[in-house]
Amino acid sequence: MMARLFLSVLMALTLALPAGAASRIKDIAMLQAARDNQLVGYGLVIGLQGSGDSLRNSPFTEQSMRAMLENLGIASEGGRARAKNVAAVIVTANLPPFVQSGARIDVSVSSLGDATSLAGGTLVMTPLRAADGEIYAVAQGSVIVSGFSAQGQAETLTQGVPTSGRVPNGAIIERKVEASMSDSASLVLQLRNADFSTAVRVADAINTYTGSRFGARLAQEEDARTIRIRRPKGISYARFYAEIENLMVESDGPARVVVDERTGTVVIGNDVRISRVAISHGTLTVRITETPRVVQPEPFSRGETAIEPFTEIEADQPDANVALLDGPNLQTLVSGLNRLGVKPDGIIAILQGIKSAGALQAELVLQ
Template sequence: MLAGLMPAAADGVGAGAWTRIKDIAQLQSARDNQLVGYGLVIGLNGSGDGLRNSPFTEQSIRAMLENLGIATEGGQARSKNVAAVIVTANLPPFVQSGTRIDVTVSSLGDATSLQGGTLIMTPLRAADGDIYAVAQGPVFISGFNAEGAAETLTQGVPTAGRVPNGAIIERQVEARFNGDTSLTLQLRNPDFSTAVRVTDAINAYAKDRYGKRLAAEQDARTILIHRPEGISAARFYAELENIAVVSDTPAKVVVDERTGTIVIGQDVKIAKVAISHGSLTVRVSETPTIVQPEPFSRGETAVEDNTVINAFEEGGQVAMLDGPDLETLVSGLNRLGVKPSGIIAILQGIKSAGALQAELVLQ
């Protein structure tokens, strides 16, 4: 069983989840680099940029045609089948020249859709200004835009898409990974307890495998590992990345008030509190009445307003809430029978009262 492969938890270590080092940390030298470029998408079915509203698109068309040996002086382009776009991509570590990567294409002008378009040759540059890749290919989008005489339907984002394997690496990022005598390991979620546990786990393995301690924690995120002689950096890290440790995280409650999403961490605890929560509802009903004049009179038909206002309050009972662990806390919140918006208000009130033993993150 998997549990049989895991070492016993150290003193003071909670019942956290066993995770591999490769899942919670990454090498500093194994980082991505961002690429960006400006290009044109052609072949659109009349859904491209309006050249009057997007003059840079017309300038780009002229420059492209002149580079292809076609003179455009004195003419005025009126094509609606071209859209100016920004092309972005992530350059993975250790890639070689000739490798293909995915790119993302986003409209820059007032195009309504990139469906059916083709990205023409676009150089992609890094922050140093050098060209590292060239992108080209058909654009695939996940949304669509349908328009009629009286109604328009849009689903997803038709003005952004992807070109799978659309960029070819022309220049690789220089890396001396195998020549490094030390490796810098960085935690994705910085935490002092996790950094110490990772260091201890690596040293326990290194002591048994190489006869000496090789790792030292630097701070809550960084761990420095010395590579022993006689083994490549790639093979050495391959041995370390599958070591299992118990990761630790601070207690947090994440609240997104726009969507009503609430995420409660495992270590969140609430001191015993009494809560009263109710909602006041005011209903206004308008039932206008038509009043007719007497026969053969000089009166006029009129509308008589009739308004009924009702106010009632739901809930309001006082409930006890005590959450020494996550299961008890969730059961207590569900027992109150309130909606997510009410739970958000309750959590904010508990935090203000000092009974929430966690960080409340509002998004």
């Protein structure tokens, strides 16, 4: 029953959109110049309620704490610190394109030592560097943690990940990434999913628009992912892209079946086809039961009480269903799998068997 519901929902969601549904260019492609940059930094989270790093197992936390105090003009003593309200963390963030100095972005905070929770902590001012080693942002603020951990003498309960969290708007941009688009003579679009057919359709849609708007064909596909567009004269970079990013294009892609064996998830693309094949699916269950018996000696005999082993073996094989699958479209394929009445893990095994038999006309991706 669960398998039928699973496949019915899958079919309904997939068939809700017609094959080759049109999408905006902005949804299937992105500007090459409009890219994010990753930032990373090392910092300290303070104010924890006894859930910080144990300084014996995390000596770098103590070193960082002493260095911070010295930078603040506080001389630390030579003895070892015993504070448990400090944790060393790695701070990461994505620097969006075209961002200017003074803007704020979110940052993620993850524990580096053996802290048990970052709940209630505050991230101390942490510089964030890019791959070139330069500082582009500075992060500071209260850490928001969604998970929690409760521990007693005999049991520990943990929900979520209490050793990582976020600081919303916690980083201030100190330096912008130089990416001036006004001096560029062309735009470069990159498809999110590489496909030659989609690239050609995007170039044709842009050429149809620019032919009537500017009197010239300005787009040219270069490969399965890249489309280069010449910028016409007399119009700004931003205005020109704003005009073409909402053009509708029918995207295409290879037929693909994605299987996640850990969660039992199966996603079947709309273009998946199956050649005519017969499938039999059944399970064999063998049950072995050990029931030792106590054997008593005869009265007035010199025998001894003994234990006699007794083993009972049962084999149960439910009637295996045989279904004939011939998938000219997704609806027929899902209906055929529904007739088998198997669970999602059985569907995964069936799809793998169909692929091994050479009857699955699609790429099988195992995750």
